[in-house]
Amino acid sequence: MSSFRANGRANGRANGRTHGRTNGSLPSRARGFALYVEGPRDVGLLQAWAQRVSPALAETLSEVAVILGGCQPARAAEHFRTLRERDADARALCVLDRDTEGAPRPRAVEEPGLEYFTWGRRHIESYLLVPGAIRRSLRLPDDDARVERFFREALPAGETALGAIDAKPLFAVQGELQRLLGRPVRPVHVARAMFAGEIHADVRALLARVRTGVGHE
Numbered sequence: 001m002s003s004f005r006a007n008g009r010a011n012g013r014a015n016g017r018t019h020g021r022t023n024g025s026l027p028s029r030a031r032g033f034a035l036y037v038e039g040p041r042d043v044g045l046l047q048a049w050a051q052r053v054s055p056a057l058a059e060t061l062s063e064v065a066v067i068l069g070g071c072q073p074a075r076a077a078e079h080f081r082t083l084r085e086r087d088a089d090a091r092a093l094c095v096l097d098r099d100t101e102g103a104p105r106p107r108a109v110e111e112p113g114l115e116y117f118t119w120g121r122r123h124i125e126s127y128l129l130v131p132g133a134i135r136r137s138l139r140l141p142d143d144d145a146r147v148e149r150f151f152r153e154a155l156p157a158g159e160t161a162l163g164a165i166d167a168k169p170l171f172a173v174q175g176e177l178q179r180l181l182g183r184p185v186r187p188v189h190v191a192r193a194m195f196a197g198e199i200h201a202d203v204r205a206l207l208a209r210v211r212t213g214v215g216h217e
Contacts, residue, residue, distance in 0.1 A: 001043055001065040032087045033213040035064045036076040036094040041187060042124055043067070046210075048191035049203050057207065060214050071097055073116070077109035084113060091115075091213055095206065097123045098163075117209060120202045121163035125171060127200045128190045129155070129162055136193040138181060150180055 037043060043065045050058035068075050076094040083090040096108070096118045108116045121127060128134070131147040140147075154176070155165065169175050170185075177185040 001040075001062045001067065032083075032090045033064050033215075034066050034080060034083060034090070034092040035061065035210055035213070036066050036068055036073075036079070036092060038070055038072075038095070038097070038124075039067055042095065044188040045124055045128075045191045046203075046207070048188055049194070049199050050207055050210075051192070052194065052196045052199060053204070053207060054211065057211050057214070061210065064210075064214060068094075073108045077111040077114060080111055080114045089113075093117055093209055093213055095119070095124075115209075117206050121200075122166060123168065125167040125187055126163060126165060127203055128171065128187055129165070129167055130190070130194055130198050133190050133194040133198055134177065134185060137185065137189040138183060140181070146180055147177075150176075 037046070043062060046065075047058045047061050050061055066076070066079060073094055073096065076092070080090070080092045083092065090113055092114045094108070094114060094116050096116055098119050098121065119126070129151070131151050135142075135144060135147050156162065170177050171187050171190075172178075173184060175185075
């Protein structure tokens with residue numbers, strides 16, 4: 001997993017510092033593919049979900065992920081051009097948050113071999129709105145109904161309404177869920193606590209595209 005400096009250069013490329021590698025190159029099974037994401041949390045969440053459907057894919061995710069430091073499709077295109085210089089057959093996928101009112105996402109930059117995936121919900125944390133998984137992540141008893149009651153009373157019902165929620169503050173330190181339950185609710189722990197059947201179709205669609213990209217058919 002490599003990350004970008006503020007000037008747009010990849011740390012893995014600039015100084016050899018990557019997750020689990022020292023030479024900045026991709027392993028043979030995933031060489032020629034990159035997955036661009038906003039931040040380290042995205043990688044952790046995707047790994048947790050992938051672990052439920054394909055442990056091998058979960059391991060590979062950390063090897064192909066490039067952290068952009070925000071929604072930066074132009075940076076993804078810049079980095080991908082360096083990959084194409086070394087491998088004309090390289091492919092990549094850049095994950096973008098959905099447009100939000102008053103804060104449209106940056107426009108995708110067209111680059112041969114670089115594709116984009118835009119979340120159907122507002123952002124990746126929106127796919128953690130699963131009451132049972134939140135409860136299990138804290139090892140609360142099954143009869144503790146506080147989370148389900150909060151969802152019924154404080155959050156709108158239906159896919160369209162849930163997709164519009166800004167879920168990040170819910171999981172923040174001293175956010176609503178922590179105030180409700182008396183302890184931090186960590187997003188990656190919620191993702192790890194989810195059953196395979198609780199993983200949203202959007203997440204499965206992204207994982208399927210990554211699986212194809214890295215050759216895990």
